[in-house]
Amino acid sequence: xxxxxxxxxxxxxxxxxxxxxxxxxxxxxxxxxxxxxxxxxxxxxxxxxxxxxxxxxxxxxxxxxxxxxxxxxxxxxxxxxxxxxxxxxxxxxxxxxxxxxxxxxxxxxxxxxxxxxxxxxxxxxxxxxxxxxxxxxxxxxxxxxxxxxxxxxxxxxxxxxxxxxxxxxxxxxxxxxxxxxxxxxxxxxxxxxxxxxxxxxxxxxxxxxxxxxxxxxxxxxxxxxxxxxxxxxxxxxxxxxxxxxxxxxxxxxxxxxxxxxxxxxxxxxxxxxxxxxxxxxxxxxxxxxxxxxxxxxxxxxxxxxxxxxxxxxxxxxxxxxxxxxxxxxxxxxxxxxxxxxxxxxxxxxxxxxxxxxxxxxxxxxxxxxxxxxxxxxxxxxxxxxxxxxxx
Amino acid sequence: xxxxxxxxxxxxxxxxxxxxxxxxxxxxxxxxxxxxxxxxxxxxxxxxxxxxxxxxxxxxxxxxxxxxxxxxxxxxxxxxxxxxxxxxxxxxxxxxxxxxxxxxxxxxxxxxxxxxxxxxxxxxxxxxxxxxxxxxxxxxxxxxxxxxxxxxxxxxxxxxxxxxxxx
Amino acid sequence: xxxxxxxxxxxxxxxxxxxxxxxxxxxxxxxxxxxxxxxxxxxxxxxxxxxxxxxxxxxxxxxxxxxxxxxxxxxxxxxxxxxxxxxxxxxxxxxxxxxxxxxxxxx
Numbered sequence: 001x002x003x004x005x006x007x008x009x010x011x012x013x014x015x016x017x018x019x020x021x022x023x024x025x026x027x028x029x030x031x032x033x034x035x036x037x038x039x040x041x042x043x044x045x046x047x048x049x050x051x052x053x054x055x056x057x058x059x060x061x062x063x064x065x066x067x068x069x070x071x072x073x074x075x076x077x078x079x080x081x082x083x084x085x086x087x088x089x090x091x092x093x094x095x096x097x098x099x100x101x102x103x104x105x106x107x108x109x110x111x112x113x114x115x116x117x118x119x120x121x122x123x124x125x126x127x128x129x130x131x132x133x134x135x136x137x138x139x140x141x142x143x144x145x146x147x148x149x150x151x152x153x154x155x156x157x158x159x160x161x162x163x164x165x166x167x168x169x170x171x172x173x174x175x176x177x178x179x180x181x182x183x184x185x186x187x188x189x190x191x192x193x194x195x196x197x198x199x200x201x202x203x204x205x206x207x208x209x210x211x212x213x214x215x216x217x218x219x220x221x222x223x224x225x226x227x228x229x230x231x232x233x234x235x236x237x238x239x240x241x242x243x244x245x246x247x248x249x250x251x252x253x254x255x256x257x258x259x260x261x262x263x264x265x266x267x268x269x270x271x272x273x274x275x276x277x278x279x280x281x282x283x284x285x286x287x288x289x290x291x292x293x294x295x296x297x298x299x300x301x302x303x304x305x306x307x308x309x310x311x312x313x314x315x316x317x318x319x320x321x322x323x324x325x326x327x328x329x330x331x332x333x334x335x336x337x338x339x340x341x342x343x344x345x346x347x348x349x350x351x352x353x354x355x356x357x358x359x360x361x362x363x364x365x366x367x368x369x370x371x372x373x374x375x376x377x378x379x380x381x382x383x384x385x386x387x388x389x390x391x
Numbered sequence: 392x393x394x395x396x397x398x399x400x401x402x403x404x405x406x407x408x409x410x411x412x413x414x415x416x417x418x419x420x421x422x423x424x425x426x427x428x429x430x431x432x433x434x435x436x437x438x439x440x441x442x443x444x445x446x447x448x449x450x451x452x453x454x455x456x457x458x459x460x461x462x463x464x465x466x467x468x469x470x471x472x473x474x475x476x477x478x479x480x481x482x483x484x485x486x487x488x489x490x491x492x493x494x495x496x497x498x499x500x501x502x503x504x505x506x507x508x509x510x511x512x513x514x515x516x517x518x519x520x521x522x523x524x525x526x527x528x529x530x531x532x533x534x535x536x537x538x539x540x541x542x543x544x545x546x547x548x549x550x551x552x553x554x555x556x557x558x
Numbered sequence: 559x560x561x562x563x564x565x566x567x568x569x570x571x572x573x574x575x576x577x578x579x580x581x582x583x584x585x586x587x588x589x590x591x592x593x594x595x596x597x598x599x600x601x602x603x604x605x606x607x608x609x610x611x612x613x614x615x616x617x618x619x620x621x622x623x624x625x626x627x628x629x630x631x632x633x634x635x636x637x638x639x640x641x642x643x644x645x646x647x648x649x650x651x652x653x654x655x656x657x658x659x660x661x662x663x664x665x
Binding site for chain 2: 565567569570572574577578579580581582583584585586587591592595596598602606610612613618619624625627629633634636637639642643644645647649654
Binding site: 167 | 421
C-alpha cells in the first residue's frame with residue numbers, strides 16, 4: 001500500500017543520514033527535518049501571498065499583481081527583495097531591545113508549532129505524546145510577541161492594535177482549545193500522529209474523518225471561525241484595521257522586521273490550517289479509498305492550501321466586525337456552543353446504538369445552534385435596510 | 392548535572408531576578424515570562440512533558456498576558472510620583488527573604504546525602520495522567536473546576552465597573 | 559559541596575533560590591502587581607520542587623507530585639485572575655497601586 005512516492009522524503013532523509021557516522025545520525029535526521037520545514041513553509045507562504053493578492057484582485061474586479069515574471073508569479077520574490085533592502089527604522093522613543101526581539105519571538109514560536117504536525121505518513125519531526133498541547137503552547141507564545149511589538153513601539157496605534165490583538169487571541173483561544181478537546185475525547189490521544197491514524201479508515205470508499213460526524217462538523221466549523229480570529233484574519237482583522245489604527249501592532253516596523261511579522265502571520269495561518277486539517281479533515285489521509293495511491297504528503301498540503309483559499313475567500317467576502325460584536329460572538333456564542341459540543345461528543349462516545357447516537361447528536365447540535373442564534377438575535381431588530389437617498 | 396541544566400537554571404534565576412529588580416513593570420513581566428519558560432524547560436528535563444507544556448500554555452499564554460492587562464489598566468506609581476521602586480520596609484523584607492533562603496538552602500544541602508540519587512526514567516504517558524485525573528484524582532478535579540468557576544465569577548464581579556452594577 | 563551534588567539537589571537549590579527571589583520581590587516592591595509577580599514566582603518554585611520530587615521518588619508511576627503540580631498550576635491561574643481583578647478594583651477606588659499608600663483599612 002505504501003509506495004515509494006509516498007515515502008520519498010523519508011527515504012531521502014535516511015539516505016542522507018547514511019553518510020554520517022551512527023552517533024551523528026539522529027542529530028542529522030532532526031536537522032534535515034528542520035531544514036525541510038524551514039524551506040517548505042516559507043515557500044508555501046510565498047505561494048499563499050501570491051494566491052491571496054491575485055485571488056482578492058479577481059474578487060475585487062481587478063487583475064492583482066501581473067508585472068513581475070510570467071503572470072506576476074515572481075511577485076513574492078520582488079516583495080522579499082524590497083523588504084530586505086528597505087531601511088530598518090527603529091523609532092527614537094522605542095524600547096530597542098524588546099522592539100528587536102518581538103518579531104523573532106513570533107517567528108520562532110510559529111515555526112516551533114510545525115515540529116509536531118504530521119505532514120505525511122511517517123513524516124513528523126517530533127512524535128511526542130502531548131503534541132497537541134505543544135502546538136497550543138507555542139500558539140500562546142505568539143500573543144506575548146504581539147504585545148511586545150505593540151508596547152515597545154511607543155506608539156498609541158501600535159499599543160491599541162496590540163491590546164486588540166491580545167484580547168481577541170485570548171478570547172478565541174478558549175473556544176479553539178475546547179473544540180480540539182472534542183477530538184481528543186473521541187480519539188483518546190493528544191498525539192497528532194495517532195489522531196490522524198484514527199481517521200485513516202474507510203467504509204466503502206468514504207473516509208472516517210471526524211468532520212463527517214455531528215460533533216466533528218460542529219467542532220470543525222467552530223474551529224474554522226476561531227482559527228480565523230486567532231490568526232487575525234478578516235473578518236476578525238481588527239488588530240490591524242487600517243482605517244482606524246494604521247496597521248496595528250506592527251505600525252512601527254519596517255524592512256526585514258516587517259517582513260518577519262508578515263511571514264509569522266501567514267506561517268501561523270498555515271500552521272493552524274495544518275492543525276485543523278489534522279484534527280478534522282484526516283490530516284494526510286486520502287479523501288477516497290481509491291485515491292490511496294497518491295502520496296500522503298500531497299493530500300496534507302492540498303488540504304491546507306484549500307483551507308488558505310477559504311481564508312482568502314472569506315477575506316474577500318466579509319466586512320470587518322466591531323470590537324463588541326467580536327467579543328460577544330466569542331463569549332456568548334462560540335464558548336457555549338463548544339461546551340454543548342463537548343457534551344455531544346460524550347454522548348457519542350457512550351451511546352452504542354448507531355442510529356440513536358446519530359439522531360440524538362444531530363438534534364442537539366442543530367437545536368443548540370438554532371437556539372443560540374435566536375437568542376443572540378432576539379434583541380437586534382433586523383429588518384430590510386431602508387436607504388435614504390438625498391431628496 | 393548536565394550543562395543544559397546549569398544553562399536553563401541560570402536563565403530561570405536570571406529571569407526571576409530581573410522580574411523583581413527591573414524598574415519598568417512591563418520589563419518585569421517580560422523577564423517573568425523568561426523565568427516561566429525556563430521553568431517549563433526544567434520540567435521537560437524532568438520528563439514531565441505534560442506539566443511543561445501546561446506551564447507554557449497557562450503561565451506565558453494566560454497569566455503573563457493577564458498581568459500585562461492589569462499593568463496597562465493601572466498606572467505605575469513610580470512613574471507618576473517619581474519615588475523609589477522599593478517600599479519603605481525593604482530592608483526587613485530582604486532580610487526575611489535571605490533568612491528563608493538560608494534555611495532552605497541549609498535544609499537541602501544538609502539532606503543531600505539522604506536524597507535518592509539516580510532512578511530509572513519514569514515513562515508516564517498523557518493517557519496515564521488522564522486516567523489518574525479521571526479516577527483517583529476525580530474529587531480534586533471537580534473541586535478545582537468549582538474553584539475556577541468561582542474565581543472567574545469573582546474576578547469579573549470585582550473588576551467590573553461599579554456604575555454598571557448600580558444600574 | 560564535594561561532588562555529592564545529585565540532580566535532585568540541584569533542582570531543589572534552584573527552586574529555593576527562585577522562591578527566595580519571589581519572596582524578596584513580594585516583600586520589597588511597592589507596586590501591587592509586582593507583589594503578585596513575586597507570589598507567582600514562589601508558586602512556580604514550589605511546582606519545580608513537586609516535579610523534581612516526583613521524578614526522583616521511588617514510585618513515579620503513582621503520579622502524586624505531578625498531579626500536585628498540575629493542580630497547583632491551575633489554582634495559580636485562578637489566583638492570578640482574582641488577584642489582578644482586586645488590584646484593578648483597588649486602583650479604581652484609590653487611584654494607586656502603591657502599597658505604601660494603601661495601608662489604610664478604611665475606604
